[in-house]
Amino acid sequence: MPxxxxxxxxxxxxxxxxxxxxxxxxxxxxxxxVAARLQGRVGPPLLQPAFDxxxxxxxxxxxxxTAVPGVFLAAPxxxxxxxxxxxxxxxxxxxxxxxxxxxxxxxxxxxxxxxxIALMIAGSASGSPFGAVxxxxxxxxxxxxxxxxxxxxxxxxxxxxxxxGQVVTFSLAEIVRHQQEHGAYLLDPVMWPAVAAFLFFYPxxxxxxxxxxxEAETEILEGPLLEYSGPALALFKVMSALKxxxxxxxxxxxxxxxxxxxxxxxxxxxxxMLGLLVxxxxxxxxxxxxxxIDQAFSFFLKWPLLLAAASLTVVVVV
Amino acid sequence: MSTxxxxxxxxxxxxxxxxxxPMYFRIDVHGETxxxxxxxxxxxxxxxxxxxxxxxxxQNVVLTERICSLCSNSHPETFAMAAEQIAGIAIPERAAMxxxxxxxxxxxxxxxxxxxxxxxxxxYETLFMHVMQVREIAxxxxxxxxxxxxDLGAICIGGVRYDLDEETTGFLVAALDRLxxxxxxIVATYRTNGSILGRTRDxxxxxxxxxLACGVVGPVARASGIAYDVRAVAxxxxxxxxxLEVHVLTDGDVWSRAMIRLAEALTAIDLIRACxxxxxxxxxxxxxxxxxxxxxAIAKSEAPRGELIYYLKTNDNPQPERVKWRxxxxxxxxxxxxxxxxxxxxDIAIIVNSIDPCVxxxxx
Numbered sequence: 001m002p003x004x005x006x007x008x009x010x011x012x013x014x015x016x017x018x019x020x021x022x023x024x025x026x027x028x029x030x031x032x033x034v035a036a037r038l039q040g041r042v043g044p045p046l047l048q049p050a051f052d053x054x055x056x057x058x059x060x061x062x063x064x065x066t067a068v069p070g071v072f073l074a075a076p077x078x079x080x081x082x083x084x085x086x087x088x089x090x091x092x093x094x095x096x097x098x099x100x101x102x103x104x105x106x107x108x109x110x111x112x113x114x115x116x117i118a119l120m121i122a123g124s125a126s127g128s129p130f131g132a133v134x135x136x137x138x139x140x141x142x143x144x145x146x147x148x149x150x151x152x153x154x155x156x157x158x159x160x161x162x163x164x165g166q167v168v169t170f171s172l173a174e175i176v177r178h179q180q181e182h183g184a185y186l187l188d189p190v191m192w193p194a195v196a197a198f199l200f201f202y203p204x205x206x207x208x209x210x211x212x213x214x215e216a217e218t219e220i221l222e223g224p225l226l227e228y229s230g231p232a233l234a235l236f237k238v239m240s241a242l243k244x245x246x247x248x249x250x251x252x253x254x255x256x257x258x259x260x261x262x263x264x265x266x267x268x269x270x271x272x273m274l275g276l277l278v279x280x281x282x283x284x285x286x287x288x289x290x291x292x293i294d295q296a297f298s299f300f301l302k303w304p305l306l307l308a309a310a311s312l313t314v315v316v317v318v
Numbered sequence: 319m320s321t322x323x324x325x326x327x328x329x330x331x332x333x334x335x336x337x338x339x340p341m342y343f344r345i346d347v348h349g350e351t352x353x354x355x356x357x358x359x360x361x362x363x364x365x366x367x368x369x370x371x372x373x374x375x376x377q378n379v380v381l382t383e384r385i386c387s388l389c390s391n392s393h394p395e396t397f398a399m400a401a402e403q404i405a406g407i408a409i410p411e412r413a414a415m416x417x418x419x420x421x422x423x424x425x426x427x428x429x430x431x432x433x434x435x436x437x438x439x440x441x442y443e444t445l446f447m448h449v450m451q452v453r454e455i456a457x458x459x460x461x462x463x464x465x466x467x468x469d470l471g472a473i474c475i476g477g478v479r480y481d482l483d484e485e486t487t488g489f490l491v492a493a494l495d496r497l498x499x500x501x502x503x504i505v506a507t508y509r510t511n512g513s514i515l516g517r518t519r520d521x522x523x524x525x526x527x528x529x530l531a532c533g534v535v536g537p538v539a540r541a542s543g544i545a546y547d548v549r550a551v552a553x554x555x556x557x558x559x560x561x562l563e564v565h566v567l568t569d570g571d572v573w574s575r576a577m578i579r580l581a582e583a584l585t586a587i588d589l590i591r592a593c594x595x596x597x598x599x600x601x602x603x604x605x606x607x608x609x610x611x612x613x614x615a616i617a618k619s620e621a622p623r624g625e626l627i628y629y630l631k632t633n634d635n636p637q638p639e640r641v642k643w644r645x646x647x648x649x650x651x652x653x654x655x656x657x658x659x660x661x662x663x664x665d666i667a668i669i670v671n672s673i674d675p676c677v678x679x680x681x682x
Contacts, residue, residue: 039447129328133663136349209441210513213664220663221334289513290441292664293350 007088007099015096015249016088024241025049027248027277034282049241053234061230066127075125076228076235079118083242086111090249091176093257094265098173105153105170108250112149112205115243116142119214122236123224134223137293138214144300145204145211151308152194152201156185156254159315176257186256190318194311195255200304202280204296205247206240209285213293244281248273251280325353330666332361338435339677345658345666352661357651359681366682370641375401375610378638379474386679387468388431389645391424392621393679394473397641399554399617400630401475405610412600413477414556415593419490420464420472420480421555421619422586422593426497427456428622429537429579429586432674433504436576439667440517445507452500459493462486475610477603487594494587501587505580508573518573522657522669525570532653536624536646537578538673542570548620560592572665572672579674621646623674645679 010016029046036043045051063069089108091097120138123131153170160175161168163182169175185191204211215223225236252272259265259272291299331342340361346354366385370378382393395417402409409417434449457467463486464470472480482490508514524534529542539546547564549557565581567574610632618627624646631640650673657669 039444040451041447129326132326133328133347133350209443212441220328286444288442289437289445289511289517290664291513292517292662294662295516 003099007102010096010098010102011085011088015090015092016084020084020087020242020245021238023273024238024243024245025053027244027273028241030274031244031277031282034278035286038282038286049237053237056230056234056237059230061228061232064127064227067227068125068127071121071125072227073232075118075122076232076239078121079115079239080235080242082111082114082118083239083246086246087242087249089172090246090253091172091257092249092266092269093176093180093253093259094261095259095269097176100171100173105157105172105175108172108246109149109153112243112246112250113142113146115239116205118239119224119236122228123214126224126227128227130220130222130226131224133220134214134226137220137223140293140297141204141211141213141300144297145201145304148197148300148304148308149201149205151305151312152198152254155191155194155308155312155315158312159185159188159191162315172253176253179257184256184258185254190314191255191311193307197304197308197311198251198254199280200300200307202247202251203284204300206244206281208281210288210291211296212290213296244277245273248276248280251276328663330670332358334667339675341670341675341677343666343670345663347663350662350664352658352663352666355655355658357654359677361681362678363681364678367641367643371637371639374636375475375632375638376607378641380471382641383469383471383473385682386676388428388676389424389621389623389626389679390469391420391472392619392626393643395421395555396617396619396621396626396628396643397630398473398475399619400615400628401610401632403615403617404613404630404632405475405608407476407604407608409477410601410603411556411598413602415597416478416480416482416602417473417555418557418560419482419590419593420470420478422589423456423459423463424470425586425622426583427453427460428674429583430456430501430504432671433508433576433579435671436518436572436668437514439671440513442511442513445511445514449504452497452504455493455497455500459490462489462493474603474607476608477601479603481602482594482597490590491594494590498584498587501580501583505577505584508576508580515573517665517668518571518576520569520571521665522572522661522672523570524653524657526568528656529570529653532656533649534624534653535649536620536622536674537575537582538624538650538653540565541567541574541578543568546625548618548625552618554617554619556593559596560589562589572668575672575674623647623676623679624650643682645676647673647676647680651675651680 028049033043063072086108089098089102116138120135123135157168157170160178207215259268325348327346330345332340342358344356345352373381379394382397383390385393430449430453434446437445461467464472464480472478524542526543529539529544545564545566549562550564563585565578567578612633614631616629618625627644629642630638633639661669
């Protein structure tokens with residue numbers, strides 16, 4: 001198969017595109033079901049996120065009079081495309097290695113901030129005051145958590161680089177290969193603070209409690225999403241599902257990419273995704289309430305940043 | 319971006335997920351901070367005051383119960399008290415005790431509902447689900463003893479329309495025994511949980527002076543250090559013979575108001591238990607429905623949200639000439655101006671909920 005075709009398949013079919021879309025919806029369904037059970041509810045069917053998409057697909061997208069129509073409709077598309085590309089950038093140990101031409105960890109970091117930016121654009125283009133509040137909150141939250149994730153990635157990059165005889169590496173493929181040969185960073189005490197900091201990054205990046213501040217339903221009525229309906233809203237839901245796949249698999253690639261080759265490796269990866277979803281997302285969001293944006297901001301500049309910086313310092317010094 | 323101005327106006331209501339009833343706040347904000355609040359009312363005016371003058375006294379007991387679901391027992395009770403005052407009726411002792419039981423069961427459910435909503439607004443859905451599940455015990459009591467989950471239909475002029483037999487008393491006692499540890503656990507949670515404390519402590523503060531100036535009543539007053547409870551200062555029904563404890567906190571923030579409500583739910587259980595212990599035998603109502611002579615009367619009671627006042631004027635017709643009521647929310651929502659001053663957008667819903675607004679009572 002020509003390499004261009006391989007790249008295209010990885011973006012459109014596996015692991016990006018169709019596969020990520022289906023997996024993302026399934027993960028969302030599991031998350032809703034698990035959260036419901038933890039709250040003593042029955043919960044929706046596992047396919048509920050898919051049903052929601054079908055329903056939204058049959059509805060009209062209303063564009064408010066106050067909105068800038070082009071930007072308003074383009075925002076969710078930008079988010080979905082960025083996430084579809086991002087999925088193809090994350091290796092799955094023993095199953096999939098991304099083509100180096102697609103980009104490295106730094107490109108992935110940029111892509112990961114696109115959904116947040118898409119929401120900000122959506123909020124301000126909708127012309128709604130709640131969208132404007134959501135915009136400013138999303139921006140503040142991104143400023144807070146991006147510093148943490150950059151330090152975590154730097155710690156991983158430097159650690160791998162040192163071990164491989166370079167200064168630093170931002171190739172996810174190399175990071176995964178290194179851990180497959182020398183053991184996962186999850187078992188490396190030096191990286192534990194970084195792992196902890198990364199766990200804080202999950203709810204913030206995915207916009208769930210306690211960091212669902214930009215979309216807080218009971219405060220600003222979903223903020224940027226307030227004016228969205230029909231297929232445009234469905235695209236935002238797809239974006240969110242894809243983002244779940246990206247950040248979960250990024251966590252596995254950075255800290256625990258050890259699995260046998262082939263089908264067994266794929267099964268192990270799926271199990272890890274599910275476990276991380278339940279522990280890192282569902283359990284977190286049912287056991288805590290929402291923070292105020294000022295509380296979240298100062299929180300992120302304290303603990304996660306401190307933890308990430310601790311790992312980075314040890315990596316650099318040792 | 320230049321498209322986002324620094325100061326803007328956001329509408330909260332009249333339909334807003336955080337408000338259970340239609341109320342409209344026009345809020346000017348600078349960044350995340352509230353600079354000005356306009357409260358706009360009148361979205362659920364149904365003309366019930368006018369309607370009462372078209373109904374007979376008997377029919378009005380039914381009508382006033384339907385002004386609002388959460389205070390549905392307090393309205394007919396206070397209306398009946400005013401009518402009894404005009405007619406010079408003393409209700410039987412057993413009826414007085416049974417009125418306390420009905421009122422306090424409603425108080426437990428209403429207070430738990432508000433405290434649950436607080437958790438929902440803070441984004442703590444699990445706690446919301448849990449408190450609502452505990453409230454379900456109080457709902458079971460209403461359904462089993464009174465036959466209905468919201469409107470008890472317990473009150474009539476001259477007494478009550480229900481009675482407790484051995485079976486329902488046994489159920490009531492067992493249900494209360496189940497409620498006490500559950501509510502105590504909720505109190506402990508609200509006292510210690512970081513999510514709740516972080517969002518409710520020092521939020522929406524109303525000082526004692528501001529509270530007195532606004533004439534606030536109910537849990538809002540008692541959380542600001544004003545020890546005013548109609549059940550204590552002007553006892554009605556059987557309250558003067560019961561071990562009523564008036565809870566007062568002095569911080570005046572959202573958290574204090576929630577804690578007062580929880581403490582009052584526990585006190586309500588004590589009151590019901592005392593009633594069941596001392597419940598005398600005898601009739602539950604007058605033998606015949608009394609005729610209400612021409613006259614005027616004012617009656618007041620302590621609804622779950624605070625002091626409820628009824629003014630009743632009758633003439634020779636079977637219909638009253640004028641009925642007017644002042645509900646606790648009417649006094650409390652003026653205080654929102656003080657509570658919302660310099661609040662954050664994130665706290666608006668939490669603060670509004672903390673006065674437990676009952677809009678359908680206020681706008682009838």
